[in-house]
Amino acid sequence: MLSDEFGREVSGVRVSLTDRCNFDCVYCHNEGLGDTRGPLAAQDDELSTDRVVDFLEVAADLGVDSVKFTGGEPLLREDLAEIVERTPDEMAVSLTTNGTYLPGRASELVDAGLERVNISQDALDREAFAELTQSGAYDRVLEGVEAAVDAGLAPVKINMVVFEPTAGYVPEMVDHVVENEGLRLQLIEYMPELAGHPEWAIDIDRVHDWLSERADRIEHRQMHDRRRYFVASDDGDREGMVEIVDPVGNETFCANCHRVRLTHDGYLKGCLNRNDDLRSIGETKSRMRDAFRATVASRVPYYGEYMVETEDGWERDERYRDGEGDRAPYAYTED
Ligand SMILES: Nc1nc2c(ncn2[C@@H]2O[C@H](COP(=O)(O)OP(=O)(O)OP(=O)(O)O)[C@@H](O)[C@H]2O)c(=O)[nH]1
Ligand SMILES: C[S@@+](CC[C@H](N)C(=O)[O-])C[C@H]1O[C@@H](n2cnc3c(N)ncnc32)[C@H](O)[C@@H]1O
Numbered sequence: 001m002l003s004d005e006f007g008r009e010v011s012g013v014r015v016s017l018t019d020r021c022n023f024d025c026v027y028c029h030n031e032g033l034g035d036t037r038g039p040l041a042a043q044d045d046e047l048s049t050d051r052v053v054d055f056l057e058v059a060a061d062l063g064v065d066s067v068k069f070t071g072g073e074p075l076l077r078e079d080l081a082e083i084v085e086r087t088p089d090e091m092a093v094s095l096t097t098n099g100t101y102l103p104g105r106a107s108e109l110v111d112a113g114l115e116r117v118n119i120s121q122d123a124l125d126r127e128a129f130a131e132l133t134q135s136g137a138y139d140r141v142l143e144g145v146e147a148a149v150d151a152g153l154a155p156v157k158i159n160m161v162v163f164e165p166t167a168g169y170v171p172e173m174v175d176h177v178v179e180n181e182g183l184r185l186q187l188i189e190y191m192p193e194l195a196g197h198p199e200w201a202i203d204i205d206r207v208h209d210w211l212s213e214r215a216d217r218i219e220h221r222q223m224h225d226r227r228r229y230f231v232a233s234d235d236g237d238r239e240g241m242v243e244i245v246d247p248v249g250n251e252t253f254c255a256n257c258h259r260v261r262l263t264h265d266g267y268l269k270g271c272l273n274r275n276d277d278l279r280s281i282g283e284t285k286s287r288m289r290d291a292f293r294a295t296v297a298s299r300v301p302y303y304g305e306y307m308v309e310t311e312d313g314w315e316r317d318e319r320y321r322d323g324e325g326d327r328a329p330y331a332y333t334e335d
């Protein structure tokens with residue numbers, strides 16, 4: 001397994017298969033790929049099936065043992081099952097999706113080798129959901145969760161972004177996963193670094209404190225040092241798990257970051273929040289190997305190294321002022 005200069009082993013890759021999406025969530029950072037708006041049909045710049053598979057084989061050779069497929073909406077790729085099927089056996093395969101295309105396709109993905117799925121659902125309220133995602137697909141998402149459970153993907157992780165408009169729904173989402181076997185909840189701190197609107201953020205420590213009071217036990221996950229809270233139902237018969245993803249301004253989170261990302265158009269990046277280190281994987285496996293090694297060698301923790309805390313808040317360190325990217329940063333437009 002390769003390690004970076006900060007002793008962080010790279011055990012996982014996150015592959016964005018497309019920057020397209022059928023939703024337009026108000027908070028979306030799109031994994032650093034710019035806006036998801038635009039045509040839904042497949043685009044020429046997207047990596048072909050073979051190139052994704054070549055890359056995964058190279059990553060596996062370099063000791064990477066897990067892959068997460070994401071996007072945009074990864075199920076907009078018609079070849080997703082083929083990609084999962086052709087992923088090297090030694091890699092654990094998971095997916096993050098908005099869930100809308102899982103009905104009818106979840107079983108095919110499981111048969112191909114999919115082991116886990118995270119489905120985004122920010123509220124149990126239809127209207128709030130529509131406002132947040134700019135879509136009317138609430139029922140379809142619930143069907144997607146059901147399809148995933150039925151296909152054998154339990155426990156399914158529900159991803160919920162916690163910010164001003166959703167914070168009030170946290171207690172009922174926690175109850176929802178306690179009551180429903182087969183579900184887990186992942187509360188993701190709203191990240192304004194790429195998406196803007198820092199005023200939407202809430203103090204995630206308040207959520208930690210609230211869960212600490214409710215939980216019977218707490219575990220720390222090696223990845224990002226994330227905390228997992230185990231919450232029992234009132235009658236003690238059932239238990240739900242709630243994980244908090246709290247990367248913003250969190251040096252410990254970054255110090256335990258073990259993932260490299262691949263963009264839909266074939267660039268490696270060492271950090272979700274960076275857009276100035278995009279390195280092309282090229283066409284051949286030997287180029288891909290070199291690019292992967294170079295990206296690992298130059299990746300740095302975002303908070304605490306790339307960004308340093310000053311009296312005025314977090315600022316980019318002088319040493320990283322000049323970007324080292326092979327292509328221009330992806331663009332976001334303000335709403
Ligand atoms: N800043 C930062 N945010 C991350 C990182 N990993 C996950 N996140 C945030 O958490 C969101 C959801 O992540 P998922 O794609 O569902 O997967 P995950 O929780 O990281 O992975 P698993 O728990 O292994 O399924 C991401 O879109 C980010 O907003 C990371 O390395 N850095
Ligand atoms: C970018 S989406 C891509 C996969 C898929 N379209 C989905 O929504 O699950 C991956 C995850 O990022 C989360 N996310 C998007 N923008 C975010 C932000 N600004 N802060 C925190 N999480 C965010 C989403 O809620 C989702 O769970």
Ligand code: SF4
Pocket residue numbers: 021022023024025028029030036071072073098120133
């Ligand atoms: S569904 Fe995912 S990729 Fe699409 S807009 Fe929402 S968070 Fe972004």
Ligand code: SF4
Pocket residue numbers: 224247253254255257258270271272273300301302303
């Ligand atoms: S270095 Fe920090 S911000 Fe960047 S991807 Fe890793 S955990 Fe996220």
